[in-house]
Amino acid sequence: MDRRTRRIHRSALCLLAVVLTLSAAAPLRPAAPPPRTVSAWLPYWDQEAAYRDALEHAAQIRTISPFWYETKSAGRVDGHPGAGERRIVDGLHATGIQVVPTVMEQLKPGALAAVMTSPAQRATHVKALLAVVRSRAYDGLDLDYETIAPTPEPAYPAVRDGYADFVTDLCARLHALRKQCFVTVTPKTPATGRVWDYRKLGAAADRLRIMAYNMHHAExxxxxxxxxxxxxTILARATTEVPRAKLEMGLPAYGWDWAEGSKARAKHLTSTEAEALRRKVKAPYALDPDSRTPHFTYKDGRTRRTVWYQDARGTAAHLPVLRKYGVEHTVLWALGFEQPELWGTLAAG
Known part of the structure; x- marks a missing residue:
């Protein structure tokens, strides 16, 4: 080895020693936390329990939407009991959770359609909603407007276009305030959801939330x-019209209890209530092979009743479809309804 080669060799060894010393001295950086992919609605009628649930699982939760507001007319948006409670808003913010309250409506048939097809009424309603978002340190608004879903055939194109224009205007105004704009819709399939213009809604909103539940409803x-x-079926359509990153798939944490042979409305049960009832009546656990959801039957006096619900095992069997379409975000209906095991299932994706 000549003198020049020895000098290069010694320099390389010194450099390696420095690198090894610095590596040993430098603290290991903690791995980045997994992304928060779960959102959830917070029911006002069980606000404290739902709030505790949110804090317990804050590491997984991206956004909480308290079910706090109800539209009564174009110019009037009322708060439910407990709406805007600053302790809850501040507490969620302290854990890094966005607070995007939901505005829902239960207007008479045709009332919301009349607002959506009138430019003047749409403008009035946008002002009313902006007043809500300015009233607290909210991160945006979530619209859950469902009474237009069954609009009759002759009227639905005008309602569809009016609602899309309304959402586009509202989202632009919210974005100007640096607020988020979420829109909650029913599933769009060949037979349902024609009133939603997914393309325009998805272009305007930060999140399009699809309520992927109630395939069988209480009535x-x-x-x-x-x-x-x-x-x-839902995601095959949605992912061609809305960017995948904007989609949130709504997951149920509840079920219905029907009286067989009766036209009476089914009873609502949370997932935890349904499982407790199954154990109480000593019904065997059964996961339906087609829907991959649990169900059971029992006798209540002389009445035979049937319960269908969703739980962590069923959800685990549904999540591969979301992975197939590259949809990472979910929104849970609702906090406090779910079994504890569901959070592990959602964390596993």
Whole structure:
């Protein structure tokens, strides 16, 4: 080895020693936390329990939408009991959770459609909603407007276009205030959801939340809340019209209890209530092979009743469909309804 080669060799060894010394001295950086992919609605009628639930699982939760406001007319938006409670807003913010309250409505048939098809009424309603978002340190608003969903065939194109224009205007105004704009919709399939213009809504909003539940509802015959096949149909359409990163798939943490042979409305049960009832009546646990959701039957006096609900096992069987379509975000209906095991299922994706 000549003198020049020895000098290069010694320099390389010194450099390596410095690198090794610095590496040993430098503290290991903690791994980045997993992304928060779960959002959830917070029911005002069980606000304290739901709030504690949110704090317990804050590391997984991206956004909480307290179910706090109800539209009564174009110019009037009322608060439910406990709406805007600063202790809850501040407490959620302290954990890094966004607070995007939900505005819902239960207007008479045709009333919301009349607002959406009138430019003047739409403008009035946008002002009313902006007053809500300015009233607290909110991060935005979530619109859950459902009474327009069953708009009759002759009227739905005008309502669809009016609602899309309204959302586009509202979202632009919210963005100017540096606020988020979320829109909650029912599933769009070949037979449902025609009133929603997913493309325009998805272009305007930061999140499009699809309520992927109530496949069988309280006024209809017994059956599952959802199924992988139904999710496939929903997402095959949604992902062609809305960027995947903007989609939140709504997951149920509840079920219905029907009286067989009766036209009476089914009883609502949370997932925890349904499982407690199953154990009480000593019904075997059964996961339906088609819908991958649990169900059971029992006798209440002389009445035979059927319960369909969703739990952590069923949700685990549905999540592969979301992965298939590259949809990472979910929104849970609702905090406090779910079994504790569901959070592990959601963390696993």
């Amino acid at each position: 209809g015959p017994p059956g599952p809340q959802s199924s992988p096949q139904w999710y496939d």
